[in-house]
Amino acid sequence: MNKMKIFVNGQEVWIEKDSTVLNAVKQQGIDLPTLCHHPDQRVKANCRVCVVEVEGVKNLVASCSTKVAEGMRITTNSPRVRETVRTILELIFADHPHECLTCIRNGNCELRQLASKYGVRDIEGEKANNIFPQDKSTPSLVRNPNKCIKCGRCAEVCHHTQNVGILYSHNRGTEVCIAPEYGKQLAEVACVLCGQCALVCPVGAIHEKDDTDLVWEALANPHKHVVVQTAPAVRVSIAEEFGLPPGEISTGKLVTALRKLGFDQVFDTDFTADLTIMEEGHELLQRMQTGKNLPLLTSCSPGWINYIEQYYPGLLPLVSTCKSPQQMFGALAKTYYAQSSGIEPKNIFVVSVMPCTAKKYEAARPEMNSSGFRDVDAVLTSRELGRMLRQEGMDFQKLTESEFDAPLGISSGAAAIFGATGGVMEAALRTVYEVVTGESLCKLEFSEVRGMEGIKEASVELDGKEIKVAVAHGLDKAKKVMELIQSGKADYSFVEIMCCPGGCIGGGGQPYGTTNEVRAKRIEALYQVDENMPVRKSHENPAVQDLYRDFLKEPLGELSHQLLHTEYRNRGLSIN
Amino acid sequence: MMSSTIVQDIIHQHGGDKALLLQVLLAVQDADPQKYLSEESVNEIARILEIPRSRVYSTASFYSEISLQPRGIYLIRVCTNAPCENAGKALVLQAIEKELGIGAGQTTSDGIFTVECVNCLGACYMSPAIKVNDVIYGDLTPEKAVKIIAELRKEYQDGQNTSGSCI
Ligand code: SF4
Ligand code: SF4
Ligand code: SF4
Ligand code: FES
Ligand code: FES
Numbered sequence: 001m002n003k004m005k006i007f008v009n010g011q012e013v014w015i016e017k018d019s020t021v022l023n024a025v026k027q028q029g030i031d032l033p034t035l036c037h038h039p040d041q042r043v044k045a046n047c048r049v050c051v052v053e054v055e056g057v058k059n060l061v062a063s064c065s066t067k068v069a070e071g072m073r074i075t076t077n078s079p080r081v082r083e084t085v086r087t088i089l090e091l092i093f094a095d096h097p098h099e100c101l102t103c104i105r106n107g108n109c110e111l112r113q114l115a116s117k118y119g120v121r122d123i124e125g126e127k128a129n130n131i132f133p134q135d136k137s138t139p140s141l142v143r144n145p146n147k148c149i150k151c152g153r154c155a156e157v158c159h160h161t162q163n164v165g166i167l168y169s170h171n172r173g174t175e176v177c178i179a180p181e182y183g184k185q186l187a188e189v190a191c192v193l194c195g196q197c198a199l200v201c202p203v204g205a206i207h208e209k210d211d212t213d214l215v216w217e218a219l220a221n222p223h224k225h226v227v228v229q230t231a232p233a234v235r236v237s238i239a240e241e242f243g244l245p246p247g248e249i250s251t252g253k254l255v256t257a258l259r260k261l262g263f264d265q266v267f268d269t270d271f272t273a274d275l276t277i278m279e280e281g282h283e284l285l286q287r288m289q290t291g292k293n294l295p296l297l298t299s300c301s302p303g304w305i306n307y308i309e310q311y312y313p314g315l316l317p318l319v320s321t322c323k324s325p326q327q328m329f330g331a332l333a334k335t336y337y338a339q340s341s342g343i344e345p346k347n348i349f350v351v352s353v354m355p356c357t358a359k360k361y362e363a364a365r366p367e368m369n370s371s372g373f374r375d376v377d378a379v380l381t382s383r384e385l386g387r388m389l390r391q392e393g394m395d396f397q398k399l400t401e402s403e404f405d406a407p408l409g410i411s412s413g414a415a416a417i418f419g420a421t422g423g424v425m426e427a428a429l430r431t432v433y434e435v436v437t438g439e440s441l442c443k444l445e446f447s448e449v450r451g452m453e454g455i456k457e458a459s460v461e462l463d464g465k466e467i468k469v470a471v472a473h474g475l476d477k478a479k480k481v482m483e484l485i486q487s488g489k490a491d492y493s494f495v496e497i498m499c500c501p502g503g504c505i506g507g508g509g510q511p512y513g514t515t516n517e518v519r520a521k522r523i524e525a526l527y528q529v530d531e532n533m534p535v536r537k538s539h540e541n542p543a544v545q546d547l548y549r550d551f552l553k554e555p556l557g558e559l560s561h562q563l564l565h566t567e568y569r570n571r572g573l574s575i576n
Numbered sequence: 577m578m579s580s581t582i583v584q585d586i587i588h589q590h591g592g593d594k595a596l597l598l599q600v601l602l603a604v605q606d607a608d609p610q611k612y613l614s615e616e617s618v619n620e621i622a623r624i625l626e627i628p629r630s631r632v633y634s635t636a637s638f639y640s641e642i643s644l645q646p647r648g649i650y651l652i653r654v655c656t657n658a659p660c661e662n663a664g665k666a667l668v669l670q671a672i673e674k675e676l677g678i679g680a681g682q683t684t685s686d687g688i689f690t691v692e693c694v695n696c697l698g699a700c701y702m703s704p705a706i707k708v709n710d711v712i713y714g715d716l717t718p719e720k721a722v723k724i725i726a727e728l729r730k731e732y733q734d735g736q737n738t739s740g741s742c743i
Binding site for chain 2: 159166168169170171180181182189572
């Protein structure tokens with residue numbers, strides 16, 4: 001028998017043997033408060049707000065770190081439990097700035113929600129002053145150590161999931177802080193700006209740099225022609241900003257919402273995702289012909305680029321020189337689109353909506369200005385777009401559906417799956433296979449590279465030749481693959497790396513509440529988007545075909561090199 | 577500045593074992609002429625042991641035995657454990673702080689003295705006790721402590737003068 005009998009608030013229930021008290025209680029529909037606990041992380045048990053009474057145990061126990069035992073009698077609703085939780089919350093608040101009113105997390109802060117739920121009315125002690133300076137050193141993230149409750153969730157994701165180890169607990173006693181060493185700023189250390197720390201932070205202690213005002217300003221400026229592009233991952237997550245369940249496909253509503261915000265053209269990063277496949281696919285073929293610089297490593301994830309530039313600079317020659325779809329879009333908006341629409345590039349303002357905080361840094365790279373103007377002028381994360389739509393008073397659920405504008409809004413199903421781990425690989429294989437063999441694929445799905453497994457491998461037959469490919473997501477897994485490549489133990493031809501777990505749908509700019517379970521649902525939705533598309537291969541995207549015919553001429557041609565490709569540099573262990 | 581080879585040697589002596597991080601940190605601190613763990617040393621240890629810098633720093637900043645600030649030529653460790661406490665440590669510490677014009681955990685601006693509070697020096701039989709570099713002084717009174725400082729100052733100045741006269 002895998003189940004055992006326990007009692008929750010007097011009621012007999014049967015629970016999986018290995019379950020924690022927290023999960024056992026949750027299964028009964030009782031929501032226990034938690035702060036340091038995160039479903040995808042190891043138990044830290046440092047906040048104590050999840051306490052319950054267990055019969056026969058003198059002290060209250062932390063439910064997140066206690067396993068159930070046969071016959072255990074758990075009480076979650078006694079006055080003692082309630083009062084203890086309230087006291088713990090009061091203690092946290094006594095050492096916390098009382099700034100909820102002006103805090104970026106006002107509305108979705110886990111601490112504030114608990115305070116409201118438990119009726120915290122009085123806070124003993126002095127109101128803590130803002131003694132620590134905020135870290136605004138990067139274009140991606142803002143750290144406000146004054147609001148940190150030392151739950152350790154950021155440190156865990158930074159050290160384990162990402163294995164870069166930037167944020168960690170320092171000092172002891174009352175001086176404990178979670179920060180980079182020597183209290184340095186993020187720009188001074190080897191942070192990759194993935195924002196996974198911000199995604200798991202329960203409070204307003206680390207968050208995306210908010211660029212909504214910049215975009216409002218551009219929208220209000222009559223001299224600016226403001227165009228927007230949206231990443232594949234946003235269409236399957238933005239609905240969560242409005243309380244809808246994860247995995248909703250809301251492409252049509254998203255387009256309507258952006259149009260209502262006042263964007264002059266609503267375009268799609270999927271268009272340049274298809275273009276990326278054309279360029280990167282040909283790059284792969286070229287390298288396979290010469291046998292040089294293999295495996296080809298993908299380049300569309302800016303957190304990953306920040307990583308390899310700092311941690312494995314020796315492998316930079318392997319990285320595809322393709323700019324990411326976001327940057328390709330910007331470069332084309334200010335050249336191809338500017339020419340065809342007769343609008344001066346200096347008056348075009350490109351906004352992108354991304355699941356990612358590292359995209360803000362990428363857009364700000366000085367080399368990303370191949371039209372003579374900055375490719376992308378402002379990057380909003382999914383969370384920031386949610387904020388703008390709420391400010392505009394939009395009832396997202398009630399919006400009608402509409403279509404992206406042509407031509408930079410036309411895309412294929414292959415582009416949609418860019419947002420999921422394995423998607424770039426699958427999209428590339430669909431195109432490379434057909435280009436090389438001249439035959440059409442009878443089955444488009446490459447299921448070996450799909451799913452949440454950390455490292456996926458597959459071999460594909462291309463014109464009688466077997467090639468090996470690999471896919472990794474999350475930098476801890478990327479590191480493992482890099483070690484294999486560095487030691488010469490890998491014989492891959494093509495490797496897809498995504499910085500964030502699950503790929504872009506799990507990015508650091510996505511709606512709060514992103515867990516691996518939520519990631520899996522968004523991934524499923526993206527494959528559904530792909531299936532619903534009339535065109536499912538990048539090279540069959542008619543708008544991309546027009547672009548080559550009328551403007552670029554050929555993949556890897558001169559104009560492509562000027563606008564769509566970039567170079568990398570060894571940064572040492574610091575992002576600046 | 578500590579040379580990287582010294583750090584490498586120390587790590588080598590500890591078998592390159594990540595689990596011995598604290599011991600490595602203490603040994604590197606000891607080998608440093610300024611008796612502290614410099615940022616260069618932290619980075620070097622992180623690089624060789626393949627531990628993120630933040631984690632090396634975390635351990636270093638957790639243990640009171642490790643100083644992240646350069647320490648004076650004379651490191652005065654004042655015992656704050658119960659036996660010394662009961663024997664009048666508070667007055668001794670006060671006298672030292674007053675004489676040097678710094679608080680515990682600080683270094684004089686001329687870089688000659690550092691005062692730190694520590695746990696038992698193993699000299700409880702002559703409490704209250706302090707330790708200056710490797711020498712223990714016991715059965716202290718505030719007056720005795722001030723006298724010791726005066727002697728150390730003289731010792732330092734004599735050293736300076738002799739080295740000066742060599743030129
Ligand atoms: S982090 Fe939460 S509790 Fe703290 S000020 Fe912001 S909203 Fe309030
Ligand atoms: S952005 Fe990523 S690398 Fe930087 S501190 Fe946060 S989790 Fe760590
Ligand atoms: S910054 Fe946020 S996630 Fe990190 S320890 Fe502080 S409160 Fe927790
Ligand atoms: S959630 Fe259980 S101790 Fe923090
Ligand atoms: S108690 Fe002070 S030396 Fe032992």
